[in-house]
Amino acid sequence: MLYHFIASHRTEILSECSRALRRQYPNRPSEDLLGELDRFVDEVANALARDAGIQLEGTEPGTLGETTAKKHGLIRRNQGFDLSRVVHDYGLVCEATTEAAIRYGKHIEPREFQILSRCIDEGISLAIESFSSYKKTEAEHAGFLAHEIRNAVGNASLGFELITRGKATTDSRTADVVHRALSRISTLVANALVEVRLEASSIAERAQFALRDILKVIVADTPTEREIEVTLDAGEDLMIEADPVLLTSAITNLLQNAIKFTHDRTTITVRAREADAAAVVIEVEDRCGGLPAGALDEMFRPFVQKATDQRGAGLGLAIARRAIEAHGGTLACRDIAGVGCVFEALLPRTTRILDAPDLGFHN
Secondary structure (H helix, E strand, O other): OHHHHHHHOHHHHHHHHHHHHHHHOOOOOHHHHOOOHHHHHHHHHHHHHHHOOOOOOOOOOOOOOHHHHHHHHHHHHHOOOOHHHHHHHHHHHHHHHHHHHHHOOOOOOHHHHHHHHHHHHHHHHHHHHHHHHOOHHHHHHHHHHHHHHHHHHHHHHHHHHHHHOOOOOOOOHHHHHHHHHHHHHHHHHHHHHHHHHHHHOOOOOOEEEEHHHHHHHHHHHOOOOOOOEEEEEEOOOOEEEEOHHHHHHHHHHHHHHHHHHOOOOOEEEEEEEEEEOOEEEEEEEOOOOOOOOOHHHHOOOOOOOOOOOOOOOOOHHHHHHHHHHHOOOEEEEEEEOOOEEEEEEEEEOEOOOOOOOOOOOOO
16 A cells, blocks of 8 residues: 555655755755645555555644645745745655656555545645635734835934034944935845746846956945955856856855855955855855854854844845755855854856746656
8 A cells, every 4th residue: 555655664754855855955954845745655655545444643633734845835834945845845756656666566546546636736725725825924024024115214314414413424333324214225225036937936047257347346345334344256267158147246245145144353354265166155254253052053044143143134135045045056154153154156157047946847
């Protein structure tokens, strides 16, 4: 019976799913990879057992559980994946199950395969429905952005009024407040536009350029504070093919994050180097003093701050990771205890920008 085979080889099936996801997202925390797929595999086995007239111990009678699939859709949405990831997750379960059956010489009866396929289809349908129709995250997101922009506009307006009334000068601390507020508004708007571009998957505007050129512009255009210096170390002949808008957004967010947490009167280093003949590495090394325990696991989650400083909505790193992954690259963080941390973006020299989501899956 297929239900017994799945139950007996559950660990192997899930391990294969995990390995496939790890190959695509090598720097994602392990707990991010499977989502609710482990519970979904159990539900598939239960559905097969019920069809055979067997009620497995500890399970409820009925069909495929809606809660698991809907929860999986929400998890993937909150992790910043697009809709195609949800679809392909369930395809992975089908593929891992059938390949395991082939390896062990297990014949899948037509009726069993029909039920397996129905479970996969129902799981996809429920997860997509949850992913697409859940509005709370979008509302919260919009609320965060509106709150941030309102605060920045308020700071800029107050500072500007003080300057125009002669209560502060253009080279005063008040002028710095206005400058930072306007920069914050610019960043929020830029991130919102990049998010729209990522959601729409309209990111195929790639070009070939010298990496140092775009990094020089980013460093020059990113305002610093508290006597922090930013240095650039990148070779003149280091070329890359990428979407310049998305890459600029990703590196700008990394640099702004470094400035936000770096200690006063220290140096941030932006580096670019060849990883191998096919890939380049871009690093942003800060002097934040190191990360608290457990911070790496939460680093790239939207609306999560990495330290007690709560400036910003916590979106920059999540957007940076999505932009890098859209190029087929990876973004990771390495902690230097007591010193700071290094954000490392590994990018292929010639990228195939990911296409719009394919809403089908293939065995």
